[in-house]
Amino acid sequence: MSPSLVYLVDDDAAIRDALAWLLRSRSIQSRSWDSAEAFLRDYDATMSGCLILDMRMVGMTGMELYEQLRARGCAMPTIFLTGHGDVPLAVKTLKRGAFDFIEKPFNDNELVDRVLEALQQEESRRWRDADRSQTEERLATLTEREKEVMACILAGKLNKMIADELQIAMRTVEVHRARIFEKMGVRSAVELAQLLSAHSSNGSR
Amino acid sequence: MSPSLVYLVDDDAAIRDALAWLLRSRSIQSRSWDSAEAFLRDYDATMSGCLILDMRMVGMTGMELYEQLRARGCAMPTIFLTGHGDVPLAVKTLKRGAFDFIEKPFNDNELVDRVLEALQQEESRRWRDADRSQTEERLATLTEREKEVMACILAGKLNKMIADELQIAMRTVEVHRARIFEKMGVRSAVELAQLLSAHSSNGSR
């Protein structure tokens, strides 16, 4: 996976340079783009870190870029910069899930602090995500029948009831059950329930 | 439990009256206070609905009141009103968990929309909370020994292993196990795992 870094998108070269210099001086790596369109071209889902987007840019705005990225499944924490912000815009931006909204000119230390917070949040999110996607992959290896049986197991049904419901022999249910445990990497129905409870509760957030 | 309503705190009588009238005209019930201190005196944990707080008041500010209420476990969604807001204040307020931050003068329809959203959020939160506290109550009825055994069950251990670990007879474990299920209102270890997984994942939010 890519290491965490700061992705900086601003059409003002002076700001880009100043920010890159600032971050570099605190040993934070960054990469810069001069337009939303340019970043969107380079973006790929393996990127990890935080975004710093200028709100008002020629062409696509920072907010539009943000929405595009979210639509593509990007969940990186995002700090917006603006030269002409107002309260309603700030509120709207944060309610859409932005990590922060900062007016230019900004205080260097404060910005760096926000960036570090964002990077840390991203870090923990990635860990959770890794667990989630592993579970996801394992779920994907289950056959249709196995998923049906698993649903019954999670509903707390006994093998006998499952057999009855799916119109198959108990022995078959047992085979499925064993294979589900094996594929999902658990050793009991309890572990399975915990794995999937955690999985769905994080996923629906 | 109290029905949902809007709790309005503002030291400006004109605003209070205007808001109360506005809400009433949309069939939304509200109650008003003229200071943070006055509300804090009347506050009790059974109140449910949403808060509308003026940011700047003589004496305790809206933000201070908000923090006080949070400290007391109040989780009502809160809309802040401000006559002299700026972007950093708006950002700080939202990042502390406010539901919205609205400048005066406000648009009537918009405000009502926010209030309705807040009330709806509160509604669903209350449902989740009710489930949580029921589980909490049930957990409280477990004896120490039962909690120990439950921990083992959730760790996926077999009765035999539990008996070994706690240095008691298998039969004793079985008794505890049955009583745990009975007290927690579940009928299998799987249901127990699901109940507690959901419980802790909502609780740590």
Add this chain to the structure above:
DNA sequence: GTGGTTCTTGCGGAAATCCACAATGGCGGC
């Protein structure tokens, strides 16, 4: 001391789970 709660244990049987060994039939790809 009586009564209630909790923790403990044993016996014995019904029911369920787990598992190795063994096997059949369908389906799609090479």
Add this chain to the structure above:
DNA sequence: GCCGCCATTGTGGATTTCCGCAAGAACCAC
């Protein structure tokens, strides 16, 4: 046609769970 994957089933036995019946010991409260 052969191979692999999937779903299916059976037998039989070891292991585990579930539960009623019965009961002893510790502890605390009234």
